[in-house]
Amino acid sequence: MTEADATQDTEAELARHAHKMAKKKAARDKIMAGKEGEKGLIIVHTGAGKGKSSSGFGMILRSIAHGMPCAVVQFIKGAWDTGERRLITTHFSDLCQFHAMGEGFTWETQDKTRDIAAARAGWGKAKELIRNPEIRMVLLDEINIALRYDYLDIGEVLEFLTTEKPPLTHVVLTGRNAKEELIEAADLVTEMTLVKHPFRAGIKGQPGVEF
Template sequence: MKARDKRQGIVLVNTGEGKGKSSSAFGVTFRAAGWGMKVCVIQFIKGKWKTGEERAAKAFDNIEWHALGDGFTWDTRNPEQDIKTSREIWELCKEKVLSHEFDMVVFDEINYCASYGWIAGSEIADFIRDEKPKWMHLILTGRDAPDEVIEVADTVTEMRMVKHAFESDIPATQGIEF
């Protein structure tokens, strides 16, 4: 693994309507962990959901995993609570980045929070530009990535849905969606 002082950190954004944004981020998470990098994953929406990727991460001593949030925010009955929770998670994100403990940090589904107006895209972009260590890799996922975040990113991938099993009344499937 390249020493931090010789590494250029990359900011990746996975966005769009299609499936695979978080899955892609977790693939990179396990790749980095396989190279001995220390990784922190912070999930904004998953809450108490049990997922295969979180279970797999427990096999690694160099992945720290935080499944937070109040569940699927588009079904919310308490937007004030969702805003409060999102802001608390955002503070944890900043704390983990500024700790310099991790080589890579994943902000899973943060783009949703920005698109709902709970965390300003400019606030996220300013933090990345001004506070993120130059050697640290950062991944942000979720639909509707803010323009400001796209601008500061090094790599942006937009997932486009062509077809989805859900359209055929096939529910979220263990091993595929979670």
């Protein structure tokens, strides 16, 4: 093949690519043209894989960047000194309320009555924050664990979210083993899949990665 032939093949390939991308853009623009409405979403991050809370906090930071008032209620990790908690309470407390209501995982407290009381207190604070129409996003971190152990009633939570949540407020619920009823009611559900984790190789959780 001569250099001229190679140049022609390259130009033909570039032309085909440009044509393909133009068709894709036209189709995408047509889809987007019909999506003008806004709605406060119920968002669920669940699954055995890492990243559920991290993704929720990413949304909180986006809200902060847009100047949108937001709030976090932690149902389990309240006793942890996490990087997210330090960052938000130190630098962004004017835009984001942070309420650490949990005392740790159930195997740490070893007291079901205390766990239920902490979950109920967290849910009470969550309802207060969600009812405030000025708060545009509320992250309920690890609430799915409280729901899984029936420390909170799933029916009560869904009833509140569907009847009392302001129309433009986003609520993010994280934690593995999300209830099927919650998944059904949610607008956006992401399941994190565990492929590989350093904990199984004997490596403990580390700052900046786990907390």
